[in-house]
Amino acid sequence: MDISTTKAPPPTEPADARPPADDRRKSNSATRPGDRVFLGLSRGSGIVLLTIMGAIAAFLTYRTVLALSDNSGNFFTTFEWDTAATPPKFGIPVLVFGTVVSSIIALVIAVPIAVAIALFISHYAPRKLSGPIAYVIDLLAAVPSIVYGLWGALVVAPHLVGLYSWLDDYLGWTGIFEYSGGAPRSLMTVGILLAIMILPIITNVSREVFLQSPKMHEEAALALGATRWEVIRMSVLPFGRSGVISASMLGLGRALGETIAVATVLSPSFLINASLLDPGGGTFAQNIASKFNEADEFGRDALIASGLVLFVITLLVNGAARLIIARRKEYSGANA
Amino acid sequence: MSTDTVIKTPAPSTLSAARLPRWAPLVVALGSAATAVAIGMVAGLHSRLQWGMIAALLFVVASYVIAARVEGQRQAKDRLATSLVWVAFLLAIIPLASLLWETVARGSKVFDMYFLTHSMGTLGDREVGGGIYHALLGTLQQVALASLIAVPIGLLTAIYLVEYGRGKLAKVVTFFVDVMTGIPSIVAGLFVLTFWILILGFDFSGWAGAMALSILMMPVVVRSTEEMLKLVPNELREASLALGVPKWRTILKVVLPTSIGGITTGVMLAVARITGETAPVLLVVWGTNFINTNPFEGAQSSLPLYIYQQYAAGNSASYDRAWAAALTLIGFVMILNLVARGIARWKAPKTGR
Amino acid sequence: MAKRIDVSGLTAYYGSHKAIEDISMTVEPRSVTAFIGPSGCGKSTFLRTLNRMHEVTPSGRVEGKVLLDGEDLYGSGVDPVNVRRTVGMVFQRPNPFPTMSIFDNVAAGLRLNGSYKKNELNDIVEKSLKGANLWNEVKDRLNKPGSGLSGGQQQRLCIARAIAVEPQVLLMDEPCSALDPISTLAIEDLIGELKERFTIVIVTHNMQQAARVSDRTAFFNLAAIGQPGKLIEIDETERIFSNPSVQATEDYISGRFG
Numbered sequence: 001m002d003i004s005t006t007k008a009p010p011p012t013e014p015a016d017a018r019p020p021a022d023d024r025r026k027s028n029s030a031t032r033p034g035d036r037v038f039l040g041l042s043r044g045s046g047i048v049l050l051t052i053m054g055a056i057a058a059f060l061t062y063r064t065v066l067a068l069s070d071n072s073g074n075f076f077t078t079f080e081w082d083t084a085a086t087p088p089k090f091g092i093p094v095l096v097f098g099t100v101v102s103s104i105i106a107l108v109i110a111v112p113i114a115v116a117i118a119l120f121i122s123h124y125a126p127r128k129l130s131g132p133i134a135y136v137i138d139l140l141a142a143v144p145s146i147v148y149g150l151w152g153a154l155v156v157a158p159h160l161v162g163l164y165s166w167l168d169d170y171l172g173w174t175g176i177f178e179y180s181g182g183a184p185r186s187l188m189t190v191g192i193l194l195a196i197m198i199l200p201i202i203t204n205v206s207r208e209v210f211l212q213s214p215k216m217h218e219e220a221a222l223a224l225g226a227t228r229w230e231v232i233r234m235s236v237l238p239f240g241r242s243g244v245i246s247a248s249m250l251g252l253g254r255a256l257g258e259t260i261a262v263a264t265v266l267s268p269s270f271l272i273n274a275s276l277l278d279p280g281g282g283t284f285a286q287n288i289a290s291k292f293n294e295a296d297e298f299g300r301d302a303l304i305a306s307g308l309v310l311f312v313i314t315l316l317v318n319g320a321a322r323l324i325i326a327r328r329k330e331y332s333g334a335n336a
Numbered sequence: 337m338s339t340d341t342v343i344k345t346p347a348p349s350t351l352s353a354a355r356l357p358r359w360a361p362l363v364v365a366l367g368s369a370a371t372a373v374a375i376g377m378v379a380g381l382h383s384r385l386q387w388g389m390i391a392a393l394l395f396v397v398a399s400y401v402i403a404a405r406v407e408g409q410r411q412a413k414d415r416l417a418t419s420l421v422w423v424a425f426l427l428a429i430i431p432l433a434s435l436l437w438e439t440v441a442r443g444s445k446v447f448d449m450y451f452l453t454h455s456m457g458t459l460g461d462r463e464v465g466g467g468i469y470h471a472l473l474g475t476l477q478q479v480a481l482a483s484l485i486a487v488p489i490g491l492l493t494a495i496y497l498v499e500y501g502r503g504k505l506a507k508v509v510t511f512f513v514d515v516m517t518g519i520p521s522i523v524a525g526l527f528v529l530t531f532w533i534l535i536l537g538f539d540f541s542g543w544a545g546a547m548a549l550s551i552l553m554m555p556v557v558v559r560s561t562e563e564m565l566k567l568v569p570n571e572l573r574e575a576s577l578a579l580g581v582p583k584w585r586t587i588l589k590v591v592l593p594t595s596i597g598g599i600t601t602g603v604m605l606a607v608a609r610i611t612g613e614t615a616p617v618l619l620v621v622w623g624t625n626f627i628n629t630n631p632f633e634g635a636q637s638s639l640p641l642y643i644y645q646q647y648a649a650g651n652s653a654s655y656d657r658a659w660a661a662a663l664t665l666i667g668f669v670m671i672l673n674l675v676a677r678g679i680a681r682w683k684a685p686k687t688g689r
Numbered sequence: 690m691a692k693r694i695d696v697s698g699l700t701a702y703y704g705s706h707k708a709i710e711d712i713s714m715t716v717e718p719r720s721v722t723a724f725i726g727p728s729g730c731g732k733s734t735f736l737r738t739l740n741r742m743h744e745v746t747p748s749g750r751v752e753g754k755v756l757l758d759g760e761d762l763y764g765s766g767v768d769p770v771n772v773r774r775t776v777g778m779v780f781q782r783p784n785p786f787p788t789m790s791i792f793d794n795v796a797a798g799l800r801l802n803g804s805y806k807k808n809e810l811n812d813i814v815e816k817s818l819k820g821a822n823l824w825n826e827v828k829d830r831l832n833k834p835g836s837g838l839s840g841g842q843q844q845r846l847c848i849a850r851a852i853a854v855e856p857q858v859l860l861m862d863e864p865c866s867a868l869d870p871i872s873t874l875a876i877e878d879l880i881g882e883l884k885e886r887f888t889i890v891i892v893t894h895n896m897q898q899a900a901r902v903s904d905r906t907a908f909f910n911l912a913a914i915g916q917p918g919k920l921i922e923i924d925e926t927e928r929i930f931s932n933p934s935v936q937a938t939e940d941y942i943s944g945r946f947g
Binding site: 032034035037038039041042043044045046047048049050052053055056059060062063112113116117119120124125133135136137138139140142143144145146147148149150151153154155159160162163166196199203227228229230232250253254256257258259260263264285288289292297300303304307310311314315317318319321322 | 381385386410411413414416417418420421422423424425427428429431432434435438439488489490491492493495496497499500501505506508509511512513514515516517518519520521522523524526527529530531534535551554555558582583584585587608609611612613614615618619640643644647655658659662665666669670673677
């Protein structure tokens with residue numbers, strides 16, 4: 001075929017399934033309207049995405065300003081949430097506490113298990129099994145959070161009574177593990193449930209990193225007479241450390257923002273409770289979901305203000321995680 | 337000649353080392369399980385969760401101690417790592433199995449054709465009966481509308497990033513797409529609430545929910561499509577360009593058809609993800625017990641929201657309905673997942689390996 | 690320190706694919722034995738069966754015997770970890786641990802095998818680096834990462850790491866293929882010194898190199914693609930390069946194929 005005469009078809013050409021090099025030829029033209037339209041469309045979509053992000057920040061900030069200007073308490077230090085009172089008084093420290101504590105519990109439980117499972121898939125499981133196992137972990141990720149919430153509240157929580165009483169018997173003196181009986185709808189239960197929910201993302205990201213760990217360094221360790229664990233300690237874990245960190249931060253981002261599972265399991269109260277096992281406390285997202293239905297317009301603005309804080313926190317956490325991943329890519333690329 | 341030996345542990349005179357037989361871990365596991373059951377029964381621990389934890393702990397400790405005795409410290413550490421990794425894996429299976437089992441067992445109680453084809457209507461919270469037709473309808477409409485918004489934007493953005501994106505804009509978009517993946521769903525709901533309902537003054541509606549869901553869906557579509565487009569070998573693009581085919585036609589006719597399987601999979605997984613979202617729907621769709629076929633006007637319901645509200649009603653009749661709806665939702669999401677993965681496998685780009 | 694290797698009837702598989710078939714040979718202690726042959730003839734696979742690294746590749750499997758001073762590497766009760774500690778290996782591409790310093794790289798194998806006092810460790814690291822002709826180049830930057838060295842230096846670092854644990858045998862899988870001629874020469878000189886202390890087996894694509902460094906040379910070949918590789922002959926290097934007993938060897942050496 002004479003390639004020099006194949007020219008751009010008109011831009012209105014419908015996309016059909018013919019081979020790319022169809023031989024209808026039009027007169028020569030230096031510009032390619034098709035290319036320009038297509039580039040414009042696709043670049044425009046990217047800009048739409050950015051605009052949405054900007055709009056989220058702008059609109060939430062606007063309503064936040066409205067809410068804060070009428071707040072008689074201090075947004076950052078008031079331990080109450082009374083938006084219907086005159087004058088209204090509300091603040092986020094209780095929510096910060098509940099959100100941070102439940103997310104940390106989730107991370108403490110999930111990260112070691114997720115790293116272990118990732119290693120299991122990448123280095124321990126029989127090769128034929130590792131595919132199905134990874135699939136099972138993906139299924140764990142596919143379960144909607146409301147179902148986790150339902151299961152957590154009606155199935156898991158009753159099972160935890162025994163464990164909590166036991167913790168209370170032996171560690172109750174610390175204050176943190178005090179348990180006074182009753183339905184264990186506490187931050188600890190929320191943390192356990194969140195741990196299960198963020199397990200898949202931490203596992204998957206860590207697994208990817210572990211699988212990429214260079215074979216030649218593993219072989220170097222093996223050839224020195226290292227056991228499997230020593231191979232992992234010498235060559236896989238050092239290589240994957242930053243990956244595990246960013247995976248954990250992605251998990252943290254999920255845990256911080258999880259709404260409905262927390263709202264379902266937690267029996268909230270707007271106070272800071274030193275005991276993690278007793279009901280009480282609240283998280284940003286849960287507080288919004290639980291209070292939204294009864295809130296008047298001002299109450300909603302107050303909730304939006306707390307939502308903005310959550311948005312900023314998750315933005316920072318996720319941004320940091322992505323930056324670590326990006327840096328790692330450059331680093332490993334330079335060494336490859 | 338060989339130099340003076342500084343090494344403390346003399347080089348092993350023999351290559352062999354005392355090894356536990358291959359069946360040892362299995363025996364240790366069975367032994368730990370049996371001991372745990374015994375302990376649990378004697379101590380009167382009724383939660384099987386505790387039995388399992390005791391068994392796991394026994395297994396880890398026992399395999400370490402036995403290996404340390406027979407095989408030495410280094411092998412024992414290796415065994416410890418292996419057994420911990422196995423225990424972690426089993427630990428992850430338990431919740432999934434329990435969740436699926438409970439949902440099926442409790443959900444099948446009131447799950448039938450009647451349940452699928454009737455709404456709640458004026459039925460009281462405590463009364464038996466009712467169904468999810470209104471919620472099912474709402475979910476399908478909202479998800480379809482959300483996909484209509486998110487898929488084209490997501491696809492085009494991914495194309496921009498892979499095929500055109502070189503400059504600063506592409507970098508910024510890539511970064512924010514990543515960050516957007518992490519937006520809490522409730523924040524997306526709050527945004528639509530502020531912008532659409534509080535400021536523009538529209539009513540709660542399925543469409544508002546669809547907008548919030550589309551915000552959650554876009555980054556997922558972009559990410560997965562991007563991955564798939566990157567898998568298309570550059571040789572294909574170059575072959576087409578070298579034939580004088582303009583770039584946009586190369587993309588439409590060579591790049592996209594090659595990766596269509598993976599893209600479909602990505603879109604279906606994104607659909608599965610937003611189908612289960614509750615929080616934004618709660619904020620901007622509001623929920624109703626009646627059938628509302630018009631997503632653009634008035635409150636609607638959706639499956640996740642229905643589950644949440646039935647759970648919140650807090651009595652055995654509503655719990656039964658919540659579980660049955662959860663069964664429907666999980667079934668729907670799992671089928672989407674299975675089909676999506678099936679397509680991915682079936683349409684996987686043939687790269688030779 | 691050095692031990693003799695006797696291989697008899699060794700066959701290695703990848704899954705159901707037979708990579709090498711029925712190989713028998715003897716490797717003398719304190720000598721250099723070179724493996725040559727066309728690509729895919731299984732010489733690297735065979736090398737990796739000598740320290741049980743072959744079974745690390747998924748579905749890798751071995752039949753036959755490898756005796757190290759009379760003791761079978763594949764005998765029951767033999768721990769592959771001990772085997773690899775006794776039979777060291779240097780790889781095609783230099784692979785120092787990127788997260789470790791030069792010192793830690795050399796000490797890596799030692800630290801696995803028990804605890805050492807700081808000065809003991811210092812002595813062994815210095816001795817090993819000297820043994821690898823690298824000491825003078827790195828003695829002032831032992832705490833810098835090993836990945837900062839040049840390719841040739843990295844490969845000598847890997848040799849230092851391998852000899853630090855005082856193995857009986859040193860296997861080298863095309864150790865110079867990723868290096869420039871000057872670095873190659875340095876490694877070849879080093880091999881000449883190391884054979885005083887170790888039994889050395891080296892796989893090489895470079896026939897001049899085999900002729901320069903080895904005492905004995907083994908020629909591997911395969912009948913066709915997909916067929917298992919076989920040992921054609923093994924003999925004194927001089928004989929192989931001047932007057933081989935098999936026609937295929939002569940064809941390969943004179944460049945008529947491969």
